[in-house]
Amino acid sequence: MTRQLLPPTETVPSSEDLIARAEALREQLWADAPEADRTRRLTDAAVDAVTAAGLNRLMTPRRFGGYETDVRTVLDVSIQIGKGCGNSAWVNAVHNSGNFVVGMFPDQAREDVWGDNPDARTSMVLVAPSAxxxxxxxxxxxxxxxxxxxxxxxxxxxxxxxxxxxxxxxxIPLSDLTIDDTWHVAGMRGTGSNTVVADRVFVPQHRAVPYRPILDGQLPVVREDEPLYRTTLSGVLQVFLLGGMIGEASAALDFVLDKAPNRAIASSTYASQSDSVPFQVLVAEAAALIDTARLHATRAADTIDARRPLDVPTRARMRMDAAWTVQKCREAVDLLMTAHGTSAFAEFNPLQRIWRDLGVGSRHGGFGGQIPQEVYGKALLGLDPRQASYLL
Known part of the structure; x- marks a missing residue:
């Protein structure tokens, strides 16, 4: 039986509170990030901390103990998590995106997921099916x-x-599947983005829904008291993934600025990087790029929160916003690597991990291949963007 709607004033923290909870995790996540990179999975301590802060409940319906918050809040939470660990932010974004989709499923499926555990996490794979x-x-x-x-x-x-x-x-419950260890990559290693395998797994009918209506924000089941779940999945997923990369780029800037007063510049007369005009220019440009990235991501989030349903040209622009955001983050970190100096590439230096993460994450299928640019260009010209990609 579907649960009664829980009183928001008693159970749902404010956006400011949720963002503050994420910010409070930064030190622990920063300390655990090297181990996640080395072992190719998040630490249990990091996962437990995010769960204890309630940050897996952002997209879970309130009637099941979740917060059912807006997209902007998830973006801002993800940015704060990403300042500590971009991989933790990415995984949390995927889990919240997965929970968002489960919110569109029939009540029986939602009860399966959250009936006994409001912190339940749902992963998601939207690559071309080979099943x-x-x-x-x-x-x-x-x-x-x-x-x-x-x-x-x-x-x-x-x-x-x-x-x-x-x-x-x-x-499908993960307990019904096996996981092949296939995620051997240069960056975003801690996301554990391996291959899941099903061998004649039974899926009850209430846990199988058509994909296209979900992608387009056309609910198979319409619940008037849950307007959050009537928007486009592709917009939500892309915006959520942006937060971790903005957070990592911001963390790189903080790191470089913090070290600058006590770092000399080799083969120069500068005893401190802070005194160097070229260094000042590099960090200024990097900061502006990160600001630009955040502005585009925020516009996309606010667009989703303000307009349901979204028309195709707006959805095309949002996909461009996402691609532009990650490109600017990557460019900013490239500048910061140059500004900090060659020791940025040393294995002990967190900058090289962030550089690798941004190099991989920014080339995710939703952002890369210049497909978002083609999608947006077609929309600007009055053509059908779906000739280039169904992901709108």
């Missing part, structure tokens, strides 16, 4: 593999695509 489905009594049986499953090492549930040409989103 087969067979009808079965009361549902279907699925066999397949899905790569790039960020957050799957720390989730209880996962959403995967299956079926062609009309794909379905399937909600």
């Amino acid at each position: 087969t489905v067979e009808p079965a009594d009361g549902g279907l049986v699925v066999t397949g593999k899905w790569g790039f499953a960020s957050g799957s090492l720390h989730a209880e549930w996962i959403l995967v695509l299956a079926g062609q040409p009309d794909s379905q989103l399937l909600l």
